[in-house]
Amino acid sequence: MIIIGAWFKLPITFCAVKIGVIQLICPVGFLEASLATKSIITNLLPGVILVGVLTIIFGKSFCAWVCPARYAGSMVRQAGQNKMPGTSASINGGWLKLQRLVQRKISLSWKDGLALLAGLFIGIAIFGFPAYSIFCPVGILSRNLIELISHFRLRMDLILLTVPLALSLVFKFGWKCACPMGLVRGLLANSSKTLVPVVDQTACLGCGRCMDNCTSGVNLHENRYDSFSCSKCLNCIKDCRHGAVSLRIVGRQ
Ligand code: SF4
Ligand code: SF4
Numbered sequence: 001m002i003i004i005g006a007w008f009k010l011p012i013t014f015c016a017v018k019i020g021v022i023q024l025i026c027p028v029g030f031l032e033a034s035l036a037t038k039s040i041i042t043n044l045l046p047g048v049i050l051v052g053v054l055t056i057i058f059g060k061s062f063c064a065w066v067c068p069a070r071y072a073g074s075m076v077r078q079a080g081q082n083k084m085p086g087t088s089a090s091i092n093g094g095w096l097k098l099q100r101l102v103q104r105k106i107s108l109s110w111k112d113g114l115a116l117l118a119g120l121f122i123g124i125a126i127f128g129f130p131a132y133s134i135f136c137p138v139g140i141l142s143r144n145l146i147e148l149i150s151h152f153r154l155r156m157d158l159i160l161l162t163v164p165l166a167l168s169l170v171f172k173f174g175w176k177c178a179c180p181m182g183l184v185r186g187l188l189a190n191s192s193k194t195l196v197p198v199v200d201q202t203a204c205l206g207c208g209r210c211m212d213n214c215t216s217g218v219n220l221h222e223n224r225y226d227s228f229s230c231s232k233c234l235n236c237i238k239d240c241r242h243g244a245v246s247l248r249i250v251g252r253q
Contacts, residue, residue, distance in 0.1 A: 015139055016047075023047040026138070027055075027188070028180045032130035035121055052188050059189040063182050064233035068145070069137040069164070069175070102169045109217075110186075110229060113177040120180060132180055137164045173217050176231075186228040196225055196248045197236050203244035210236040210245055220245065 017024045023044060030048040034040055055062070063070060124130055133139055140157055147155050168175035176182050199210070199220045211219050214236055216229040237245045 015136075015142055022050065024051055026181060027051055027184045028132065028136070029130075031121065031184070032124055032132055035125040036128050036130045038125070038128070055185050055188040056192050057194050058232070059192040059195060059227055060182060060185045060231040061195070062185060063176065063179075064231035067138060067181075068141040069179070099169055099174075103172065106170045107172045108170050108177065109172045110177050110183075113171065113179075113183055116178055117180050117183050135160055135163045136181070137161055137175075137179075138181060173215060173229075176216065182231075189230075190228045192227045194250050195232055196227070196251065197230070197232075197234065197245050198225075198248045200244045200246065203242055204240075205242055205244075207241075209239050209241070213239045 015026045015029055024047045025044050027048055030041070030044055033044075120132055124132070134157075140161055144154050144158050147153060164175050164178070167178050171177035197220055204221075211221070214220075215233075216226075216231055218226045218230045218236075220236060234247065237247060239245075
């Protein structure tokens with residue numbers, strides 16, 4: 001969609017999509033702009049409300065199915081596993097080793113990410129400058145993809161991807177614990193009662209595979225489904241060899 005948009009010069013990025021009179025906009029971008037200008041940008045309100053409603057219905061699906069940063073991450077992983085031609089295992093191997101080493105010392109989680117987010121928003125409100133837009137990996141990847149399609153070159157700001165990469169080292173579940181976009185979507189998705197992976201306890205053999213493989217750290221066996229963290233990637237359904245996990249369209253466990 002982004003490639004088609006860039007090719008035909010349409011107003012489509014991962015951060016904003018214009019559909020007729022409504023502009024669907026990233027909630028973090030909207031909050032940043034509102035805090036920096038100390039005003040509510042009313043013409044963006046319908047779009048951001050619609051994004052909020054979609055997040056309540058579909059949870060953090062954007063993070064698992066649309067976000068380019070997630071795809072960039074899996075491409076690095078695939079490169080490390082030699083699944084991409086001409087790449088070596090050393091990139092991913094080295095990165096994982098470094099991550100384990102740092103995490104033995106510091107292992108920050110979702111709550112630390114939320115504290116960082118609160119600090120970021122306070123800073124934006126005080127200084128009146130939307131600083132996160134500069135480092136947002138989704139924005140960086142969007143801008144570079146558009147530049148590549150329209151002018152066959154990359155932008156210098158690609159180097160800023162090292163900031164989220166470095167931050168992801170110190171978090172228990174990687175960058176997603178610090179991603180403002182994911183955290184704001186998580187807060188909105190907290191009340192989501194749709195598209196919930198549920199465990200059939202009668203079919204479950206307790207192997208723990210669904211929990212071990214969940215990259216968001218969700219334990220489906222807990223009494224309360226963690227809709228804040230779950231990105232609805234549906235890997236737990238695929239990973240359970242006993243068919244004990246299924247997707248409930250409406251309603252929680
Ligand atoms: S992977 Fe399936 S069988 Fe294993 S603990 Fe999860 S639900 Fe139970
Ligand atoms: S593996 Fe299951 S519980 Fe974990 S994030 Fe994906 S859908 Fe949610």
